[in-house]
Amino acid sequence: MQYELNVNKYEEVKNLQKTKGKLNLKLPIVNLTLIFLIGILLGRVSLLLNQSDSKGIAPFGIAYLMAVSVRNSKQKDVSAGIGVLLGYLTVNSLLSDGNMYLISIGVLTLSYLIIPASKKIRKEILGFVLILSTFFIYGMMVNKYEVGVNITLCLIETVMIMPIYYVIKYAVDSIEEFDYKYLFSTEQLVSIGILFCLIVSGIGNVTIMDYSLKNIFALLLVLCVAYLGGAAYGAMIGVSMGVILGVASNDMMWSIGFFSVGGLIVGIFKDTGKIFSILAGIIIYFALGLYSNVLSFKFGVEVLASCALFLCIPRAAFKSIEVEINPDRKREFIDEGKLNSIREEFTFKLRELTTVLGTVSNCLGAATENEKLLMKGKGSALVENLADRCCSKCENRPACWDREFAQTYNSFQALIQSYEENTICMPADLEKKCVQSFTLLRNVENIVDNNTVNETIKERLAEGRKLLSYHIDSISNTLDDLLNDFKKQVIVNTDLEKRVRLALNKKSVNYNDIFCYTDINGKIKIKISMDDYKGDEHLNKKVIPLLNSLTRKKLCVCEEESRLNSENDEYIISIQEEATFYMVSYNSMVPKNGENQIGDSYTFGNTKDGCYMTILSDGMGFGPEAGQESKATVDLVERFIEAGFDENITVNTVNSIMGMRFAEDEKYATLDLNKVDLYSGEAVFVKIGAAPTFIKRGNEIKIINSKNLPFGLVDEVDVEVIKEELQAGDIIVSVSDGILDIDKSNIEEKTWVEDYLSNANSDPRELSERILSKAKELSGGTVKDDMTVVVSKVYLAS
Known part of the structure; x- marks a missing residue:
């Protein structure tokens, strides 16, 4: 299961992203090189079926090639095939049927290059069929086995490859999903751990000054995983490493005990820091060596060399791995991601609201009419209104408006203008020919006065509209400023939450859930939800002193934020730092x-x-x-x-x-x-x-x-x-x-x-x-x- 996260808040995660950018494992050349090197190392891993036989079998290289091939990349197929082939060549003399593995790798690689992927025939089915066929033909032609014996041996070796293939395939799939925004399941981490153990085992018997590189790097891997993931992951990787190296060396019990106990102890002391964790590991390793009668100078040098390499690993490298395998760190990122998602959702809604307010402000404040055309239209309306009132039933209308339209229209305009200027004067043209001059003057007064009142009302409405537009725009800008403050985030404190849960459990305090965080002002806040609320006196006597000792700060119950959830009758208690x-x-x-x-x-x-x-x-x-x-x-x-x-x-x-x-x-x-x-x-x-x-x-x-x-x-x-x-x-x-x-x-x-x-x-x-x-x-x-x-x-x- 994968959980998508947003962890941009943490500066350390930003540093991880910068580190990730320096070495992008998804670059083609880097990817192919890693596939090639892993192929060499896995091709060198062999299993001894019994202690009397010095030669063993090597199914890991074939399983790895099949796991890579299902990605339908011919470049990766060739890179993995050549790498595994070289790995088999380096240990050919140590295998009972080394040439058989070489032939199998060649056949698989060529088939993957020639035969395209089909919807009906999956590559893995094709791979198992080719392996079984190759083993059978090799057994008949080279080893001269009887048919029954040959079929039995071929089936056994092919069946042994199947679980190894699925473990490696699962691990390779998980590594390709390696990303700080996803959470690996326990099964994925175990499969990745087994794959790394196999890679370390592929170092084989390579030594420097008679000191085994395989033992040094195996112990280094156990120390790193234990320190980053804790005791559970340390024991897991220790058992895996012990089983794989023990099978290869015919000393499984010692290997399992040595690596698993060491991983467990280092994981237990991981919170004390690198130095104290390593000191605890050194003590337990030397104690195991002493009680098992294997303590020697060579043993001590290899243990100390692994510890020295562990101390030399920079903190940034540990951070980049810890964010993936440490469950507490990942859970912290999940909680932070949820908060970020909620915060982004609210921010989006508020941004939409500010956009709407801005649009409303623009609509209210924009002048959509041309002032000159508006004034011209108003003048024409006044003339038409005056003419309708005075001239509609006049007997001289045809003479005035049909034959002398322009002159009459201009005279009406002049009359209206004179009244607006408080110097009413009948134009000479109208005075000569108009038979309803008194009616004309009376209606001019009425029309202009009404128009003045209407224009005053419109002007006040326009002013109100502009004022409203300005204030809405101000509120919109205010919300934009609020969004900048809203992005301030709280920090989820999972470490404190874990310690509070442990302390309350020891004191038999019943609760449903606990949430600890640091608010934007840097103050610790603890939310405790419980069904059986016994009052503030119980909190102040039993819970608050306990939390004070944990946080080394004086805390108190925040009455303003404590409340009863009416939906489930659950009481939510808010505890915060007491004010000075x-x-x-x-x-x-x-x-x-x-x-x-x-x-x-x-x-x-x-x-x-x-x-x-x-x-x-x-x-x-x-x-x-x-x-x-x-x-x-x-x-x-x-x-x-x-x-x-x-x-x-x-x-x-x-x-x-x-x-x-x-x-x-x-x-x-x-x-x-x-x-x-x-x-x-x-x-x-x-x-x-x-x-x-x-x-x-x-x-x-x-x-x-x-x-x-x-x-x-x-x-x-x-x-x-x-x-x-x-x-x-x-x-x-x-x-x-x-x-x-x-x-x-x-x-x-x-x-x-x-x-x-x-x-x-x-x-x-x-x-x-x-x-x-x-x-x-x-x-x-x-x-x-x-x-x-x-x-x-x-x-x-x-």
């Missing part, structure tokens, strides 16, 4: 005298991204209508910020929406936004036409101010984002204009609020109430404008 700070806010407000409802609106509270946000808006005027405008502003800003929009996108989008809302009545609303990161203490202030904000730290007061105009007054807002670093104990005071504008006598830059805060206490509730009381006192007990105070204090989390 927390904030508490209080507000005090009073409406203008004579009003029951205040025109200011506010909100404050935690956001999903680990921040604390305060929003205050002052609507134009006072009363319910101003309250509706300010509440709409607060609601929109809050929803956009919670949805993940940044301050610039939020402000301009809300400005476009409120601009359309305020265009008719020329209203406006202010915005006073501050957002504090509870992990770092960084505060962001955005002020759109709002009163200054005050930050109190001890007896020091800092003023945050901006000169932006309120919503609804400009087409696009140049957002000024002011950043400050807050500390525990700092107090943020946000006020509406009604608080500051009462002290008219203060002509200095310093406001009364600043003076008052420098000596005020630090309790947020009491401070908000006292500021409002002081404002009433300064206004002489008369509240001339809506007054609102929001006081927020930063505390250090325990």
